[in-house]
Amino acid sequence: MPQDVLVVGATGTVGGALVHRLAREGYRVRAATRDPAAAAARQSQAAARFVEFDLERPGTFAPALCGVSRVFLIARPGDDDPDRVGVPLVDEMVRAGIRRVVNLSTMGAETREDFGLRRLERYLEASGLAFTHLRPNFFMQIFAGGPLLADIRTSGAIHVPAAQARLSFIDARDIAEVAAAALTSGRHEGCAYTLTGPEAIDHDAVAHAISTASGREVRYVAISEIEAHGALERAGLSVERADRLAGFYRMVRAGFCAPVSGDVESVLGRPATSFAQFAGDHAECWR
Numbered sequence: 150m151p152q153d154v155l156v157v158g159a160t161g162t163v164g165g166a167l168v169h170r171l172a173r174e175g176y177r178v179r180a181a182t183r184d185p186a187a188a189a190a191r192q193s194q195a196a197a198r199f200v201e202f203d204l205e206r207p208g209t210f211a212p213a214l215c216g217v218s219r220v221f222l223i224a225r226p227g228d229d230d231p232d233r234v235g236v237p238l239v240d241e242m243v244r245a246g247i248r249r250v251v252n253l254s255t256m257g258a259e260t261r262e263d264f265g266l267r268r269l270e271r272y273l274e275a276s277g278l279a280f281t282h283l284r285p286n287f288f289m290q291i292f293a294g295g296p297l298l299a300d301i302r303t304s305g306a307i308h309v310p311a312a313q314a315r316l317s318f319i320d321a322r323d324i325a326e327v328a329a330a331a332l333t334s335g336r337h338e339g340c341a342y343t344l345t346g347p348e349a350i351d352h353d354a355v356a357h358a359i360s361t362a363s364g365r366e367v368r369y370v371a372i373s374e375i376e377a378h379g380a381l382e383r384a385g386l387s388v389e390r391a392d393r394l395a396g397f398y399r400m401v402r403a404g405f406c407a408p409v410s411g412d413v414e415s416v417l418g419r420p421a422t423s424f425a426q427f428a429g430d431h432a433e434c435w436r
Contacts, residue, residue: 166325
């Protein structure tokens with residue numbers, strides 16, 4: 150009997166793109182979400198079967214995994230302890246006999262053994278499951294949704310505490326395409342891929358690309374970490390979440406997010422998507 154692919158985080162930026170890519174390629178997809186009825190109602194076309202799944206409720210794991218052979222795993226990369234919820238899921242995947250797991254981690258996770266996502270990587274590696282780690286940099290999509298999109302629309306500017314640091318932003322659509330390749334081919338088992346765009350650019354270049362694509366002037370305004378924290382709280386984020394997001398930019402300013410990897414091209418056989426191309430594809434967001 151054909152077995153399904155379970156996509157955790159199916160309503161998120163990468164998971165949503167992955168669901169549609171796998172469905173287009175003819176795979177049976179289960180889209181994991183806390184509210185299957187609401188998620189299905191938002192879909193104009195049925196690309197997947199939505200199933201109830203909540204990382205905080207381990208009782209939802211076994212039903213979602215029943216009849217599944219491959220899993221796309223994402224365990225709260227913005228949290229301090231994603232292994233708290235990820236480890237019980239890995240245990241359940243072992244019991245369910247899952248054949249292949251593609252794990253969405255983060256760029257540089259392998260450099261910090263005390264980091265939550267690295268602890269989860271290590272646990273998955275020791276589980277006996279066939280695995281592939283995907284370690285992406287900042288998504289280009291952060292400028293096309295959430296607080297930064299609201300900032301651009303209301304102020305015509307990007308306010309982040311990045312100074313003049315460069316980042317090798319990655320298009321989430323490329324991540325989804327790499328994830329699909331890893332889920333559907335055994336040649337990526339045991340591999341870890343660092344996923345970046347084809348170049349490292351600063352936020353002045355980001356603003357210029359968005360301006361060119363959208364036809365409206367967008368500026369970059371460097372702000373302090375304290376200013377960023379206050380803006381995030383005013384946008385409705387909790388103090389803890391604001392602390393984490395503001396903290397990410399310390400790594401940016403230190404140059405941690407500037408390296409460029411060729412792993413996207415090595416997996417897909419084509420260059421990673423440039424920021425200029427991404428901006429052109431999403432120009433309507435900023436108009």
